[in-house]
Amino acid sequence: MDDLLSEFIAETRETLEALTGEVIAWEADPTDRARLDSIFRFVHTVKGSCGFLDLPRFEKLSHAAEDVLAELREGVRQPDVQLVSAVLAVIDRIGELTEALEAGETVPGDDEHLIAALRAETVARTQVVAVPQQVHQVRAPVRSIRIPLDLLDRLMSGVSDTVLARNELARRLRHIDEPGMEAAFERLSTCVAEMRDSITRTRMQRIEKLFSALPRMVRDLSADLGKQVDLEIDGSDVELDREMIELIRDPLTHIIRNAVDHGIELPAARAAAGKPAAGRLQVTARQSGNQIVIEIVDDGRGIDDKKLVARAVAAGVIRADTGDSMSSDERAALIFSPGLSTADAVSAISGRGVGMDVVRANIERIGGVIDLENRPGQGLKLLIRVPLTLTIIAALTVTAGDQGFAIPRSAIEEICHDGGGAIRIDHLGGSSVATIRGRTLPLVNLETVLGLPGDIAQRGRTLVVLRAGFGCTYALGVGAVHDHEELVIKPASPAIMSAGVYAGKSLPDSGVPMLLLDVAGIADVAGIAEDDLASVSAAPAPVEVERQDLVSTLLFRDAGGHRRAIRLALVERIEDLASAQVSHSGGCMRIAVDGRILPLLGLDRTPETADIKIIRLNDGAVELAYAIDDVIDIIAAPVRPDAPSRDERFAGVLLVDGVQVELLDPLYLFSRANEDRSVSADGPLCLIADADDPWMREILHPLVQAAGYRVAFADDAAGAAADVLIVGDSSAPVEGAAGASVLRLLPDRPLKGDDGVYRYDRLAVLDALERTARRAA
Amino acid sequence: MMDRLYLIATIAGQPVAIRASAIDSVVDIGEVTPVPRAPAHVAGLAALRSRVLTIICCDRALGLPAPARRSTRGVVVAIDGHHYGLLVSAIDDACVIEDDVRPVRTRLDAGWDKVAVGMIDFGEETLLLIDPSRLIAGPDALAA
Incomplete structure (x- = not known):
């Protein structure tokens, strides 16, 4: 009996999730016989099973709904808004009863009014307010069985055991020299990897589970607000870890609510703005590498970034002069800052903002990223990227005090080495800041946070620049950076989580347990709350000075293989050239390009390769080309070279990442090019x-x-x-x-x-x- | 039968009883990876096959100083989906005790008071019955 009941609950819940979309689609097109049939089938099944299980409330509800739906099927009645709402209400109640049944509770109240609503003849036909439609749902019969989740988890841990055993075996096999052994072991390895893969996939679910609830939500919301919204959903068949799906549910719901509530305007306002009366809301999911990208696009009013900035300045989130120097997307991204999340702020800024900081925090907690593209008056596009699964993440392993730790790669902005002149570290009143290419960041040493031994004062340490949330970027000093690894992450026990700096634990191939660091937690513990950060980054003076001292410089390898540099401002473009265009003519190297002949420097004989790369320089009067092997990087280098040059070809010598690089002297280059003109x-x-x-x-x-x-x-x-x-x-x-x-x-x-x-x-x-x-x- | 089976172990020099039904296994704990900033009674993490155990020092959990040499005997328990290894000084016995558990009739030290759920007679001795989940919660939670 219990088995039958739990089977009934599971099945009803599953069908319910799939059904909401069908009801909305059916409402949009009442003549859609297929949708009507599937709704009818659902209530019919519920009625059948619950009579058998002795669930009288279920039976009454489903019976009444079945009657009405049967009338519709026969064409005795026509569907209208009230009828659809009544059917929805009954389906909702069945859902509530199902949940209550599982929890062993009862739902208070009776169902008579719901049943009465079904029977009520409609007096006047009301206009359908919401027109959600185009629900792309591909329903192919899938052969499946139900498996308890803990069985899957056990399978997963069994496979992890196998992987560890395989690694152990691999270590031992290195000492045995037996022909054929390697091939056999390779085969075993492949099998284990494949098995791990497919078991990981058993935890995957289609994102449809999440998307199928959206049409109903949008319909109800837009009906409440008197708005018209066309919802388009695409990519429901994208698969995601089931845990991940649960974790995205809240943020996604929030974003959709905001889009309908604050983004899309009332029909009259839309008409005035020259837009169609019905707003468009597109939700799409797609897989991109080992990430899932969810896009939510509306054509509403977008974010009024100027008002938002004013609000942010008033709330003390940013300084007035900071707001001026921000790009429009940066301004719109202020929506994610906590200071602007109060309900009062929403009405004041006529934009969105209800808990967008929470949305961002939730997405970032699962290793995701959220971005926005704002077109004021035209609409807003939000982009959520999350990893495919929570359990396996790309991580960087680092050491502090001889112990290994993992950092989620998604939080890492860059890794740099405190060795060259590019990084400056200052100690201010007991704390430290690192200035990396003109950007001043709080510096936190991992050893200090964790209370581990280590010579943190020593130079030459590695800094990992981490983004812990909006406006919270800091540099983490670590003993050494080890490796990029894919780690299977498991939740850590509460006793460990209470430390506040860990996000989980892992067992890498080494067999030594490793902790995954919580980048936001570390910022918290280190006391670099967002307020402090604001004050560091809002102190523009030192930053500006720093910026003036640095100019963009192109770092390249010249034709002779030497590392050289040139000021980027002089470079017109970098292009590939066929070697046939190069020749030694009239006493020097020249190239024929764009119907002209330009002097070519940096090369003293015709190249042997089929093509060469050149930098084209232009000082406004004279053009010339400089042959290079390849571009290395663009760096910010000091205006004054680190050392003078005794060779007239160079303006000086720069120190880049500890390597000496000759900086080409433009005056010399142009004067050489000009020797042509006698x-x-x-x-x-x-x-x-x-x-x-x-x-x-x-x-x-x-x-x-x-x-x-x-x-x-x-x-x-x-x-x-x-x-x-x-x-x-x-x-x-x-x-x-x-x-x-x-x-x-x-x-x-x-x-x-x-x-x-x-x-x-x-x-x-x-x-x-x-x-x-x-x-x- | 199973609910009358007890593991007899020594914690901080004191023999105690733990319900066998609460215990996953008894193992030797090898290398323990420390967890910086964790509460004092968390000795660290240890790998047990593919599982990572949170290692609990029972002495510290009782609010006592840690033993001079870390024991390697561990009682593995699973609580709320997490696996823990409780470091005990010694594993003495596993046996069925038919007698009922009696309430603690005496005043215990604060640490013991919080982890003991009763007393049980074992041969000539009276043992404290320990609840592992209370040990794991640690002395800070116990004091609260």
Whole structure:
């Protein structure tokens, strides 16, 4: 009897879940005979089983519903909104009774009014308010049996045991040298892996289980709010771990409610905005690698990000000047911050915001990510990415105080090494901050948080940048980073969870238990609450200074295999070129491209490979190409190189991740490219006073020459006929150039009244040179 | 029969009885991986085949200092789906005791008071009957 009852409960619940969508679809199209039939079948089955099981309330309800549905089938009655609602109410009550039956409780009240509602003849036909439709449901008969979940879990742990035994065997086999053994072992390994795979899949369920409840929810909500919503669902057949499905249910429900409640406007408002009266709500699921992506798109009013920012500033979540510098999506993402989640905020910002921080927290807790794309006035798109299963996650293993820990990869933004000049660590009043490429983050040392021994003061540690939630990004200092591993994660016992810094436990192939760190918990324990973070990141001054000091720099390997760098601003583009376009002609390397010939630097003979990669540089006047082997990275490097260069080709030497990299000197490159233009023999003669000043000789000389002047130095005899004399701040007096006009170059920006030109201002120098030369002529 | 079967073990120098029905197995606990920041009575984690046990130091759970040398004898229990290994000084016996459990008639030390659910006669001795789930909850929860 108990078996029969639990069978009845399980079956009813399962059919109910599938049925809600059918009822809505049927309401949208009352002539859909197939839907009507399936609803009829359901109540008929319930009626049959519960008579047998002696469940009088079930029987009465299902009997009444069956009668009405039979009338509909015969065409005696026509379905209308009230009738559909009455049928829905009965189905709901059956659901409630089922749950109560399982819990051994009773549902108070009687069902008479529900039954009366079914029988009531409709007086006037009301307009159908909600028009949910297009429920894509593919129902193919699936052969299946019911298995208790703990049996599946036992199977899973059995397979994990097998994997461990296999690993043990593998270790022992290394000492045995027997032909054929390896192949046999390989086969065993493959079998075990396959078995683990299929057992993992037994825990998978179609996301339909989650989606099938949506049409009903949207219908009820939009009817309550007087809105019209077209719901489109796609991807119901995507499979997900059953636990995962349960964990996404709440966040998804929340998002859909928000979309209907706050996103989609009333029909009149939509008409005024030139949109169709019925709002569109699309929910799609798809698998992408080992992630499931769920997209919720509506064409409502979107988030008013300006109001949201004002609200966030008022609530103290961000500073006013921070809001100005945020991109529009960043502003809209403020919706996820906890300060803005109160009901009062919602009405004030006319947007959404009911507990979106909770939604985000829930998604992130299961290793997921939520993003949004906001088009104010046009709609909102929310993107949820979650791992396929909770039990196996991609993790990074690290050590602290000789003990291994795992960090979920989804929380990791980047891993960097405190070795090069790119990271600065400051100790401020007992805490530390790390400045990584101009971004200041709180620094937490794992050893400190966990109370483990370790030399955390030592340099050269590895920092893992973690995102623990909205606005909560911090750097975690660890002893060492080990490996990327897929780990089977099991929940840890309450005694361990009470520590507040762990998210679960795992048994990696090594056989030594390992704990999975809870990145949000660590932030909590370390005392970097979001308020503190806001103050760190909202202190823009040091960040800005830092940014000015750094410029984007392209790091590449040149044709000779050397690591070199060039300022990114000079690079027009990077392109691949057929080697046939390259030739040594007219005394230097050139390329033919876009119907022109450009000088090619960085290569001294025709390449042997079929094609080459080049960087195209353009300073506004001169174009040139530089041959490279490949691009390595784009980095932020200091304006002033870490060491000067004695080679005129380079502006200096940078220290990048502990490696010395030569920074190409653009002046040299462009002057080389310009040598093509022969200096006209009758150009004005320019006399440079300080032949010994390297700046004059190496930088000014090519510049002046490139501008079409002949150049002489103070000790040249030719200098006597100079048209222009260029002197520096501390030049010795020059004799024998009496006819020349004087151009004075200053090492600093000239103050008012100073006679001269700032020598680093290239345009001003050329301009002054030209004016001076004209004056002389 | 099963509900009258008891495991007799020594915890903190004191022989105690634990209902066998609450026990999964009795094993030797090997390497224990410490769990930083965990309550003091959690000795760490240990692998038992594919299972990871939370290892509980019974002495600490009673609010007593930990023994000088960690015992390797573990009583495995499953509570709320989690497996625990209770470190005991010794496993003495497993036997059926027909006598009924009597309420504790004496004043016990605070730690013992919270974990003992009754007294039972075993041969010449009177033993305390211990509830493993109360040991696992630890001294802080016990004090509450």
